[in-house]
Amino acid sequence: MSATPDDTKDNAEEHAFRLRAREWLRTHLPPRRLQDEPMMDWADKALIARDRESQRALWEGGLAGITLPREYGGLGLDRRYADIYYEEAQPYRLPWHFGNAFNIVLPTLLAHGSEELKRRYVPAILRGEHLWCQLLSEPSGGSDLAGLTTRAELRGDHWLLNGSKVWTTGGLDCDMGICLARTDPTVPKHAGLTMFLVDMTSPGLAINPIKLISGTVDFCQEFFDDVAVPADHVLGEVGGGWAVASTQLGAEKASMARGWYEGLAAAVESDEIELKDEYGRMARSLGVHEDPRARQLIGEAFVLDAVHTLTTRRVSAGIRNGALPPTAGTLSSLLVALCDVRRSALLSGISGPAGVAAKPGEEGLQWGMTRVTRHRIGGGTTEMQRNGVAERHLGLPRDEADIADRTVPFNRRKVNPDRAQ
Amino acid sequence: MDINITEDQRMLQDATRRYLEARAPVTYLRQLVEAQTPMPDIAWREGAGQGWLAPFVPESLGGMAESAQGAIDAAIVAEEMGRVVYPGHYLPNSVLAFAIAQWGSQAQRETLLPALAAGEQRGAWCFAAPGVDSGTAPDGVRLERSGGQITLRGVAANVQSAPDADLLLVTATDGEGVTQLLLPAATAGIEVRALDTLDLGRRLADVEFRDVSVTADAVLGAHGAAADCFEQQLQLALVLHCAETVGVIDRALEFTLDYVQQRYAFGRPIGSFQALKHRLADHAAQHEGGKALVARAAKAVQEQAADAAVAVSIAKSHCGRWATEIIRDCLHMHGGIGMTWEHDIQFYLRRAVSNEALWGSPAVHHERLCRLAGL
Numbered sequence: 130m131s132a133t134p135d136d137t138k139d140n141a142e143e144h145a146f147r148l149r150a151r152e153w154l155r156t157h158l159p160p161r162r163l164q165d166e167p168m169m170d171w172a173d174k175a176l177i178a179r180d181r182e183s184q185r186a187l188w189e190g191g192l193a194g195i196t197l198p199r200e201y202g203g204l205g206l207d208r209r210y211a212d213i214y215y216e217e218a219q220p221y222r223l224p225w226h227f228g229n230a231f232n233i234v235l236p237t238l239l240a241h242g243s244e245e246l247k248r249r250y251v252p253a254i255l256r257g258e259h260l261w262c263q264l265l266s267e268p269s270g271g272s273d274l275a276g277l278t279t280r281a282e283l284r285g286d287h288w289l290l291n292g293s294k295v296w297t298t299g300g301l302d303c304d305m306g307i308c309l310a311r312t313d314p315t316v317p318k319h320a321g322l323t324m325f326l327v328d329m330t331s332p333g334l335a336i337n338p339i340k341l342i343s344g345t346v347d348f349c350q351e352f353f354d355d356v357a358v359p360a361d362h363v364l365g366e367v368g369g370g371w372a373v374a375s376t377q378l379g380a381e382k383a384s385m386a387r388g389w390y391e392g393l394a395a396a397v398e399s400d401e402i403e404l405k406d407e408y409g410r411m412a413r414s415l416g417v418h419e420d421p422r423a424r425q426l427i428g429e430a431f432v433l434d435a436v437h438t439l440t441t442r443r444v445s446a447g448i449r450n451g452a453l454p455p456t457a458g459t460l461s462s463l464l465v466a467l468c469d470v471r472r473s474a475l476l477s478g479i480s481g482p483a484g485v486a487a488k489p490g491e492e493g494l495q496w497g498m499t500r501v502t503r504h505r506i507g508g509g510t511t512e513m514q515r516n517g518v519a520e521r522h523l524g525l526p527r528d529e530a531d532i533a534d535r536t537v538p539f540n541r542r543k544v545n546p547d548r549a550q
Numbered sequence: 551m552d553i554n555i556t557e558d559q560r561m562l563q564d565a566t567r568r569y570l571e572a573r574a575p576v577t578y579l580r581q582l583v584e585a586q587t588p589m590p591d592i593a594w595r596e597g598a599g600q601g602w603l604a605p606f607v608p609e610s611l612g613g614m615a616e617s618a619q620g621a622i623d624a625a626i627v628a629e630e631m632g633r634v635v636y637p638g639h640y641l642p643n644s645v646l647a648f649a650i651a652q653w654g655s656q657a658q659r660e661t662l663l664p665a666l667a668a669g670e671q672r673g674a675w676c677f678a679a680p681g682v683d684s685g686t687a688p689d690g691v692r693l694e695r696s697g698g699q700i701t702l703r704g705v706a707a708n709v710q711s712a713p714d715a716d717l718l719l720v721t722a723t724d725g726e727g728v729t730q731l732l733l734p735a736a737t738a739g740i741e742v743r744a745l746d747t748l749d750l751g752r753r754l755a756d757v758e759f760r761d762v763s764v765t766a767d768a769v770l771g772a773h774g775a776a777a778d779c780f781e782q783q784l785q786l787a788l789v790l791h792c793a794e795t796v797g798v799i800d801r802a803l804e805f806t807l808d809y810v811q812q813r814y815a816f817g818r819p820i821g822s823f824q825a826l827k828h829r830l831a832d833h834a835a836q837h838e839g840g841k842a843l844v845a846r847a848a849k850a851v852q853e854q855a856a857d858a859a860v861a862v863s864i865a866k867s868h869c870g871r872w873a874t875e876i877i878r879d880c881l882h883m884h885g886g887i888g889m890t891w892e893h894d895i896q897f898y899l900r901r902a903v904s905n906e907a908l909w910g911s912p913a914v915h916h917e918r919l920c921r922l923a924g925l
């Protein structure tokens with residue numbers, strides 16, 4: 130549903146920009162069809178190709194990188210113009226596969242990149258040439274990111290990377306990756322890390338897709354076998370990788386709160402609560418809409434949806450205007466995860482036996498086991514989010530074992546004795 | 551409360567907190583409970599004298615309704631009352647002041663509003679039949695009209711502050727619809743039967759109407775036309791009830807967070823153990839959710855937005871359920887001391903559990919939401 134953009138606050142220049150964007154978008158971008166087309170699907174090669182074309186077209190049409198500095202290919206305009214653009218872009222499909230590149234890589238690159246890296250890689254994103262992925266998690270650990278073991282060793286004018294990364298969104302289709310690796314195992318874990326920019330077509334880099342329970346193949350695992358990275362492709366300082374990763378993770382959290390590739394959350398939203406038809410339709414199609422037990426669960430689902438939406442909005446607005454501390458962001462991420470877990474239970478509860486056994490071709494099974502791969506693990510497990518709320522927002526003390534692990538040199542920390550090398 | 555409250559509302563919040571901490575801290579409730587005495591009239595008059603009902607009373611009668619945001623301002627006050635488990639009569643008197651200001655005749659407004667606002671008269675609202683589904687429908691009292699005479703019959707259950715009330719607002723039904731009346735609690739045929747309450751800071755009663763005969767001038771608004779008035783009053787009551795619950799959770803979480811950092815076991819603060827930390831994180835997240843919902847409900851009710859009915863039921867379900875869950879767990883985190891009579895957390899838990907059950911349990915509001923969704 131797209132509200133009519135509010136153009137009454139525009140000045141003359143803004144209004145001219147709005148009209149130009151409106152006309153250009155109408156003639157160049159495909160319509161938004163979120164009902165039957167996902168924002169991202171890394172198995173849909175045609176959709177990815179279409180997003181590359183759209184981003185290229187945006188560049189050529191002078192609508193890419195609205196707030197980015199001109200020296201890196203942006204338009205150098207203020208925030209208000211980006212808002213206007215996103216308001217006008219509501220009816221269209223934006224190139225959402227560039228979400229990682231815009232939301233996560235760009236802010237990190239701008240904050241930590243050398244002048245040369247910025248001039249080379251920022252415009253390549255704007256031109257639709259580079260899709261980016263993040264090479265962070267590893268098979269040996271995801272939550273304990275700073276405990277990663279992929280190592281990078283300097284060999285003259287290049288680094289050699291060895292190890293493995295996993296849970297890389299779109300790894301097979303991305304052109305570039307931002308990769309955290311260990312460059313010094315003799316210092317405490319956070320201090321020995323460095324961030325690299327890696328060409329995903331490099332020799333020695335093998336990329337395998339991972340099929341999830343739901344059947345989707347958005348994630349990949351990568352194996353690094355003497356992958357060479359030019360010495361100048363370090364982002365930030367050697368040994369300063371954790372600071373870069375913090376910028377990156379912060380950007381990821383902020384974009385999740387805001388809505389992927391903006392576009393969605395930038396919609397002119399009313400703060401009224403709407404009860405979704407989805408539950409009623411589902412209950413009717415399963416014939417349980419008059420069952421008092423099902424109605425209890427449906428009522429609770431309405432509550433969950435409202436908690437999810439209103440809390441996210443309250444927290445991001447509160448942080449923006451200073452009424453809430455930045456750490457309050459941890460509250461809404463945790464709550465969204467808690468809501469998702471409960472919603473999954475409600476949906477299978479409402480569907481009952483129909484959620485686990487359906488006549489061929491009939492509805493039902495899609496409700497039996499929903500969202501098992503979402504939120505509770507991805508983007509930080511709920512346990513890590515709870516630590517975040519407790520330690521950063523509520524100010525509760527850290528666990529002693531955690532403090533010990535953070536201070537001991539990496540190569541002398543406690544490991545599983547069966548796996549010790 | 552809403553993160554966008556105005557400067558005036560911030561001052562109202564600060565002033566209310568200062569007043570309640572000075573004059574009615576939770577130790578005051580303990581004194582009343584241990585002396586087995588209800589809050590004296592003079593204490594309610596002093597509280598009302600803070601201007602608590604002014605947002606509902608027009609300026610011509612000494613209030614500030616024109617410049618206030620009634621439901622939002624009142625929710626700010628109610629939340630502060632929750633923090634100290636205040637034993638006063640704020641909710642029913644707010645509903646009465648609101649109803650009389652909205653639908654009262656000139657005479658009703660002029661005689662009753664100043665007296666309510668000053669705390670000289672105290673009101674209670676009678677409407678709900680007893681039972682597990684109680685609290686959201688005017689199904690307790692039936693009305694019969696013959697000529698100019700009206701007769702009331704039935705029982706209104708769990709009426710808040712009824713044992714202390716001088717004035718009753720009664721919402722009754724007959725074949726023509728919903729009608730509201732204002733009558734003295736001392737009217738012949740009315741029996742107020744005080745109940746034993748889990749919440750030691752709140753007095754409830756069943757109010758029985760035995761062929762109570764009144765004249766048509768007791769009617770508030772028009773005969774048979776008060777269904778929407780009832781809904782608006784219910785929405786206001788739910789906003790205040792939920793805002794109070796948010797205050798109850800807020801304070802209980804505050805002192806529990808202090809406690810887990812001061813209390814040491816196994817050589818470290820118990821608040822450093824993930825077993826506690828993770829639960830407290832969940833509680834803080836659900837509590838923030840409750841604040842967001844109550845803020846929306848207050849705004850929706852104040853603006854009479856299309857989602858007002860939905861917003862109050864959503865807030866009531868969430869706040870009701872999580873207040874009990876969170877404060878029960880806060881008690882647990884206090885260990886043995888939390889189980890003792892001498893610890894104040896009991897008052898918080900008692901109010902939380904009561905607030906979950908009264909004014910419609912979560913189950914009642916889930917069903918109401920389904921009906922509002924056309925299901």
